[in-house]
Amino acid sequence: MKKTTEWLKENLVTIYDENPYIKLLDISIMHVEEGKVELCMPVLAGKHTNLYNIAHGGALASLADSAMGIACATTGKKVVTLEMNMNFIKGAATQAAIKAIGKVIHNGKNTMVAESEIVDSQNQLLAKTRGTFFVTGMFEENKE
Template identity: 55%
Template structure:
């Protein structure tokens, strides 16, 4: 088994047991080196007063996708800063897909982006974040 295969197995295990990811119903769709694709439904628990996706739920999905993309490189990270652009309203019952990509893989910091798409493949959120490298896996 390659290091990436071991890392993928480890990420599937820890994220399937993570209470926050489980609460928001985030699921791993695909993992590659430097890339993570996640899905999340928009249910009542994800919505604001207008029955649209809450910005905090969307930020959590974006942060998780980018952080997971960083961890696919074998590094443990924490978020230093994050910027989000909310582009389109997301009504309840939509299904979202977040694609996180590492764009800078440094020894001390990493930078990643995430685009989140609705179930008709329209861009609804675009995000970028800087992460601090705290260590390595294995």
């Protein structure tokens, strides 16, 4: 992978913090390195939960998609999701935060493949996801 600029690493948090959907779900970027990212999201009753009072699959899918997309972004590439496969392993009860670890497993010219794992506060696996992403361009300083 190409060396990610320090500018991009420093500004990914700002770029994603300004996204209304990321704000809606209370997703936060905890750690960024080239090809890998760690996000967290609370599971709040009535906001992130379904009628069984566990995390809604759509909230988990959004967290996983964001983790993979941001992991791709750490390489300097702008991407959109082409496809995503998600296996739900265990329900997530309400809690202060669950964690998604996204990492790039293929960094191609036109497409990228990434995966993510979502774990609960006891580090138990909740979901495993793999996605293919289409490269739409490159991040450039002062042009986002």
